[in-house]
Amino acid sequence: MTAPEAVAVLGVGMHEWGKWGRPFHEYGIDAALAALDDAGIGWGDVQFVAGGETVRNGYPGYVAASTLSQALGWNGARVATCYAACASGVTALDAARSRILAGLCDVALVVGADTTPKGFLAPVAGERWDDPDWLRFRLLGATNPTYFALYARRRMDLYGATDADFAKVKVKNAKHGLHNPNARYRKEVTEEEVLASPMVADPLRLLEICATSDGAAAVVLTSMAYAKQHGVGAPVRVRAVSTVTPRFPNTVIEMPNFSTDSAAALAPPDLTFRDSIAAGAYEESGIGPDDLSLAEVYDLSTALELDWYENIGLCKPGEAERLLNDGDTTIGGRVPVNPSGGLACFGEAVPAQAIAQVCEVTWQLRGQAAGRQVEGAKAGITVNQGLFGHGSAVLLTS
């Protein structure tokens, strides 16, 4: 398979992250208009709207693309709403990109917006005895941090990671996000403050687990030909999108499951699911981890960011702590990770988050990431994982 054509990122925009409890589409409109203004086009030029679904806002959330289109004023655009848990935003982006590459449209708007409750993310209401996401709360009291903590403890056992290593991830990301106008938390923290915060799910503490936030992000994707006609000769380009699922047997326990697949009959695949997510984007684009200037990874917890270093090929298994401690992943280092500040500074707005990662990489590649710029950035990857077997990665170049 030859590498697919690139599509242009003509515009990006966000509504800042926070907690206000307003209807999700109000944030979405602000992000969409910001992205359209950034692209220098009007809402009437948009031919396709892809939305990330939000499951906690009733029917309007299930049909997010249509809700946003109606709110912006029906323009006849075709719509698709995509759900892939935390990976929803990139599944929507992939639909837009595919439609452009198929020649079915030139201009697409991708939007994710959310309003989230306080505290732990919980399943939607109602008794559902056949839904593992409901059952894990009822039968085990297993929250999302339960799973993050299992991975964190595993790093400690396998690689000798320490509480201090994990805390340093938070310290780094808090520093990165300090001047990011869209970040919810813009405050430096010390290692001591992280370690003094209350334990939530041993070994993870409150300041090491991402919060849930309101927020919205939007991207205007166009064909390269349209961008050129529009006078943008060298836009940031999407080179690959990976939306892979696991291969059986997946032998790492994943949210919201009670168990792994059994490897009794069939040997596990060479790559773990999390390894296969970025690998899919590298394979599609022909661009590898050594080519990256930066990465935006899904730091649902401090320890999980370290897992991602290895999963996206920045280092070998067991070397992530060294990479962090050597400053390689800090702005100014070899390959800065989460220059936006990551989820540590944003908190998660589920359908918007994967799109926000694309916004950040775009700003970095344009040299517009004021106060957090990775100098000379030429290539960046976003990567995330949503429950029920959804991965997402986007590879972008200048």
Place this chain on the structure above:
Amino acid sequence: MSTNAVPAVEGWFTTDAEPHLLGTRCASCATVFFPRASGFCRNPECRGREFDEIELARTGTVWSYTDAQYQPPPPYIPPADTHQPFALAAVELAAEQVVILGQVAKGYGVDDLAVGSTVELVVEPLYELDGVEHLIYRWKPVASGAAS
């Protein structure tokens, strides 16, 4: 165990003195499933539709572990007015080659666990609803060398 007690979920475990988790095994490829699979085998190389009900091994080794210092949100039903932190463990069963998540037995915490340590299956009360005790499987640390 009180006679006025029922499993919190039907068909996942036995409640005898030496309880077992109940799973299924594909009659064609022998892949094991917990919770039980039925209908169609999830091994992509298999087209089996027949499953045998099996009892899983009662002991396993800890793959990883954590605890819940804050009360989980509904549909978790708190067993008491004030939250009592509890531990959870993901446990690897050698023959079945599967890792199963469960709460850790009452009275044990993260300090009683280590990756690779041995645990055994027990059944304990999870919550009370309308005067009926609801039971759940849990993993109980076994002193080294004492695994049954």
